[in-house]
Amino acid sequence: MLLDKTISELKIGLLKGEFTSVDLVNECYRNIKTINPKVNAFITIVDQEIALKKAKEADKKLKNANSLLLGIPFVLKDAYLSKDLLTTCASDVLEDFIPPYSATVYKKLEDAGAILLGKMNMDAWGHGGSSENTDFGPVKNPWNLERVAGGSSGGPAAAIATRMTSFAIGEDTGGSIRNPSAWCNTTGLKVTYGRVSRYGCIAYASSFDSVGPMGKTVQDCAYILETIAGRDPYDATSSPQPVPSYIQKLSESVKGLTIGLPKEFFREGLNEEIRNSIFFMAKELKKLGIKIKEISMPLFDYGIPVYYLIGPSETSSNLARYDGIRFGQGRENFSEETMRRIMIGTYALSAGYYDAYYRKAQQARTLFVREYQKALAECEALLMPVNPTPPTKIGELMSDPLQNLLADVYTTSQNPVGVPSLAVPCGFTKDNLPIGAQIVGNMFSEDILLRIGFQYQQVTDWHKKYPILK
Template identity: 65%
Template sequence: ATVVHKVNSAGAILLGKMNMDAWGHGGSTENTDYGPTKNPWDITRVPGGSGGGPAAAIAARMCSFAIGEDTGGSIRNPAGWCGITGLKVTYGRVSRYGSIAYASSFDTVGPTAKTAEDCALILQHIAGQDPYDATSSPLPMGDYLSHIKQGVKGKTIGIPKEFMSEGLDSEVRQLVLQAAKQFTDLGAKVEEVSLPTSKYAISVYYLLAPSETSSNLARYDGIRYGNGRDKFTPETMRRIMIGTYALSAGYYDAYYKKAQQARTLIIQDYEKVFSGCDMILSPVSPTPPTKLGELISDPVKNMLADIYTVTTNTAGIPALALPCGFTKTGLPVGMQLQGPMFSEELLLQTGYAYQQVTDHHVQKPQLS
């Protein structure tokens, strides 16, 4: 993979691969071939998914950073539930060459680390156009580290009212609003905004992403890449069947085409909001980390764990997840900053400013 070659060339020491939901299909790192990963803050709970292994390892101080993919929240959801920092980049900012495609128009490769500064350092080495990835952007990279200390004074941060309403855990809501107050103290202006079509995001994502995965995984048919069907988990088979159904001739217009039209409306909503504010603040997940077995046994609840993250992948914009506190029982809670296309520099400097006045990111789980 191009990204692995880049971190190798920069002198990183690669320790190995870590556990995840198979094919990126899941939000708890229980849908795996190696057994569930446990959250180091409470081993009766999940670390999030699909990239829960890297997040748990970073939280437990087993490694400094990890490279993962974010298709609908697979970097940010584990970052939020493990109390670390994760960056979902703009679509095309980092090469996807060498990674197995889940949903090709949603997939992004990015870093997970303890801090926004670490994420900036890693992004500086992995971003950029790649001749092996036609979807990688030719636009110039930012200078992510040099500008990271510029602060947020004078910036406008919007909080979507749709992301702070029904279904959001009260402690998560309180901690995100406390973070908003800290941004105000740092000199930013915080105001309420609206993303009315975000209510369609889960439906749009779980029609379009499975449609793309049903096409991408069709290559494992026993002719070209070997037959892997016996290795598909129930969750993966569920998504393949949903996608195949949505793409079938009798239902294409009713489902796939309509979902693509709704995707355009979501993108337009973001463009409208960003015409009046610099970035958006929201929760990463609607609840603190869930118990083992809770999400994998309930497909609908599993999907809804992504309700605040899939909008960014649908729109192709960047988002930075970082810890904003802990529940009364000591579970980490994450927030995310979302920005316009190619605004990684702004998000990282905002996250850095927040982490200079808080200590959530330096807290460690008690490991026995």
């Protein structure tokens, strides 16, 4: 299958004329037709004729263009505004919302000649870690259709795993890229806050939201990030920090780097098979010449409360505009989980409670910033699990709201700090369910994380495994 190839391999094949962008797009649609009904990854599928028209244009331009992604098919999490194309954020509130403008990240990819195939299923508004909190039916895990794909960017991860697309743009507020990447055996990067423009990305928690690449490999993520990163005059929080060539830096040496294993992330509550897989990964990294060091991050336990006070506070305000007056449907269409988060946030910001909840959480957030700074002063990166368990059964998390929150326990503390984190496949359970690990680094150290991940994928082939759907 053409879509097993990495972006770099696809580029070479396209340039050599071994196949065309039209071939790629056609293969995607063949897969979408047979696989999507089983996994429910798409909310909107772009008309095949429209995608093919763009593919033909790309094929014409191939010879004299130097775009990294020209002619490569991709999908967007349905949190990104796409002009004239339905954008729902997986909520009935926006069941008929056709945006009049496009998100910056979508524009950049369109300009690069990448071809949009669809808008992907997710937890509505990003509220969830399993892609079950959606008004379009849960996304099913392609490795086991009775289990969840993870979330909130479950649709994009499932689509990459099943070769319905080459890559995707996800959005990570507290694990939403990393969690489904780990559970679907794909690679995903939560970028540094401000690395990629948020303009046109439907906001969940504005100070946590990050726009990032999802793909089959670390190298794919480098190709995507190099295209989408950079300052945007439409996003005041986007960083003016120069964008390095992530691709070129992939093969620089990793020898002598130090990776910390924060012991608090490996305590009870973590599935045994996941723990072992990550320790095994640490061994592989050691073979590459990386030093592994145990460290301590004692604040770990406060990650969930900080995240679940500030996130809902911001979401309670961000979702106030969905009143159904000017666009979309009324707020009675919000799901129970979304209403719960709005209520928690409204409460935490209310007079008399603000100091005890919101302000306290912000103070604790500052402590987390220091804790990560301290940990990352001793080492270049941290290695930790993404999920406490393998993919859960559909319905399991939805029936237990508290358990649902705890599913994010390892991925929520990075967003309040803003640091980047790369999720890579690192093994399977005995039941053949994927396991992922995350590599967390200093602000704007995506190049280092990608380098470590890339070289790890040179010596392992977990990331090459894909599900065979019955």
